Amino acid sequence: MAMLSLLKRMSYSGITVHGFRSTFRDWVAECTDYPDSLAEEALAHIITSQTIAAYRRRDQLERRRLMMEDWGAYCSSGRMLEESMAPVMPQTFAA
Template sequence: MHKYLSVVKKHRVPLSDAAVDLLKDLPRLKDNNHVFPAPRAETLSDMSLLAVLKRMGYTNLTQHGFRSTFREWAGETTGYQREVIEHALAHQLADKAEAAYQRGTLWPKRVALMDDWTGYSTANS
């Protein structure tokens, strides 16, 4: 059984220069601060990316597959600590005692991780 927190913890994601450039090229809606605005709501649903993938003909892909690909790449091919990778994915530490003492964001390490991910994921483009 899953337990959900009543308060959602904010998760910041470091963006590489390439990601920022890509986002700057996106069309913007007037009076809407969202990067990916929803047509009928303030924010996109968790199923929005899946719907886009299906419309593009990628019926065998899921949004979780992107996260899984990142996790496998980071864990199998880099030297980043597990804690950095899990923090990048906004995963909660299973060990409650460890979680109580891990209050940092590991920001500099996550910046380096995301820069390396950009290099890997755009190598053939």
């Protein structure tokens, strides 16, 4: 909710937070060696496998911190727009 409010204050009311999350997920898969499980944990996705959930005891905070620092550097570098992974376009609604 905080990200959505920030976008609205920045006059990007047609953009959703889901786009940021989706772009993050694409970046992890296509541009890094971070495991999918770490990206899923960073996105706070629920572990659907009861077996994996039962054995997952740690939050991998340090690894997630490093990944998010890399994500921040990537976003700040301007490469995201150059690579046009997912163009940021306001949604249009039919009247």
